[in-house]
Amino acid sequence: METQVETRLGGSLPVPCVQELAKESLITVPPRYICADQEPLHAANTTLLPQIPIIDMRRLLSGEAMDFELDKLHYACKEWGFFQVINHEVSTSLIEKVKHEIQEFFKLPMEEKQEYWQQPGDLEGFGQAFVVSDEQKLDWGDLC
Incomplete structure (x- = not known):
């Protein structure tokens, strides 16, 4: 029987930590x-x-290009679920610092990361977001 979660704004069911699964044989x-x-993606056909x-x-x-860019943003959110942002004026040093801190977080022992584990029905925290069913396919990666 499938379990589903009542979601507020995209709450999530708890799922196993992918890093821990990957450590298993x-x-x-x-x-x-x-x-x-x-279809699997093949590196040889990256142009396609x-x-x-x-x-x-x-x-x-x-003012001039806003409507066009808003349409692109709407499409990216609706069809892709993510996008790359350019000309955001966030300094390279801040981006590198955040990247470093994320890498350090993922190096922590599981016991420490569990302090930040997502709570059922919430999106904040370590784990996977938008898991609404026990039958749902999952990403092979954890988020923080």
Whole structure:
């Protein structure tokens, strides 16, 4: 029987930590992480792969190009669920510091990371977001 979570703004069911699963001597990837209906991506054909949407913050905030950039942002959110942001004016040093801190977090022992584990029905914290069913396919990665 499938379990579902009542969600506020995209709350999530708890799922196992992928880093911990990867430490086990798995012979195969657990079925919940395999999307059989998707074609595998081949590195040799990168020119044929769709390009990640790019959102230009300068254009998004400008009068002339704002509508076009808003349409791109809407499409990226609706069809992709993510996008790359350019011309955001966040310093490279801050981006590198955040990247370093995230890497350090993922190096922590599981006991320490569990202090930040997502609570059922919430999006904040360590784990996977938007898990609404026990039957749902999962990403092979943890988020913080």
